[in-house]
Amino acid sequence: MTLSRRGLLGLAGAAGAGGAVGAAVTGVPGAAAAPRAERVRTGFEQLAAGGYALLAGRRVGVVTNPTGIAADARHLVDVLHADERVDLVAVFGPEHGFRGTAQAGGSEGSARDPATGLPVFDTYGKSGRALADVFTAAGVDTVVFDIQDVGARFYTYVWTLYDCMRAAALAGKAVVVLDRPNPVGGLRAAGPVLERPYASFVGREPVALAHGMTVAELARLFNGEFLAADPVPLETVRMAGWRREYHFGATGLPWVPPSPNVPTPDTALVYAGTCLFEGTNLSEGRGTTTPFQLVGAEGVDRRWAEAADALGLPGVWFREAYFTPSFSKFAGKTCGGVRVVVHDRAAFDPVLTGIGLLVTARRTWSGFAWRADHWIDRLTGSDRVRRMVDAGAGPAEIAADWAAGLARFAAVRERYLLYP
Known part of the structure; x- marks a missing residue:
């Protein structure tokens, strides 16, 4: 078995907003290191540094999984539960569950967290009024979202966020999104944009396959473009020190697998x-x-x-x-x-x-x-990619087919970006 070392032939993918891809992380052959003065501070770290003032006087429920960690790697639920400045009353688990033990297409169900005694509500498979009723039953007035995304439209956590925003609006709740890095960077969007007849839990709305956004940026886009008729009261807590050219290795943050089959x-x-x-x-x-x-x-x-x-x-x-x-x-x-x-x-x-x-x-x-x-x-x-592959089209021809839709999405995306 051999590994080809030939030069690149320059077949480029369709680029979105943000221009050409820039510097890469250290340790990758053929790529320069992205400059980083200090470790990136996540939205949760920024919230904690402010003494949790944003959550003062609120009954809080957190949508999270094992990736919701503090600077010392403790889980944010444990940290918030131990802090008398925060009234944490419930936890909401997405696909794979709050503790992340379930495989794709599964969840852990509802239970009581043995570490904190907090009720854990299963949100997987719920949306609209059914999810709004979960928030009401939990007795929260603010839903906090903190989950590490991987940058792909069909990774379901971003649509858990979307569903939670819609449900919170129906239930009269507010949403706070604590931001984390897009681990593959955020300089551009790539790939086909979803067409609404094909919407599902792996894509609710017209978003590019590789969106090039953070979860807080996506929340802003969801509220401004897709939930504009009934927007949710939304607040986002930005990271400090993150730049769009950073891949995860440049952030200085520990990696916690966001699902069982994304280990690194x-x-x-x-x-x-x-x-x-x-x-x-x-x-x-x-x-x-x-x-x-x-x-x-x-x-x-x-x-x-x-x-x-x-x-x-x-x-x-x-x-x-x-x-x-x-x-x-x-x-x-x-x-x-x-x-x-x-x-x-x-x-x-x-x-x-x-x-x-x-x-x-x-x-x-x-x-x-x-x-x-x-x-x-x-x-x-x-169905366009499938039909073009079946017809014998090559990668460049298929990419050209989605280029116009990608350019339109890129122009919309640009309005909701938070970082340089």
């Missing part, structure tokens, strides 16, 4: 592209130690990696790889496929990479098939 920032980097394989019969690497960096299936051979590498996609190499998933697709079976190796974060486009892998998988493996429910259409936001 490197996983987050490729996720917006390789998660598209959830819409196929190939494994996206679940059940391995490097999910989403490995993609393959039983019966795939070296031809796929060779075809993908021959595309000359920017910032990435494709290595022939073999793996045996312990669960999910092809559990216990040896799969052949591709390992995605990002060598230049500044040039890398995860969405274009995912499209290139779909195109070449279909061309080189006779067993390739879409999921029967056309889940790929939910992930990409329309």
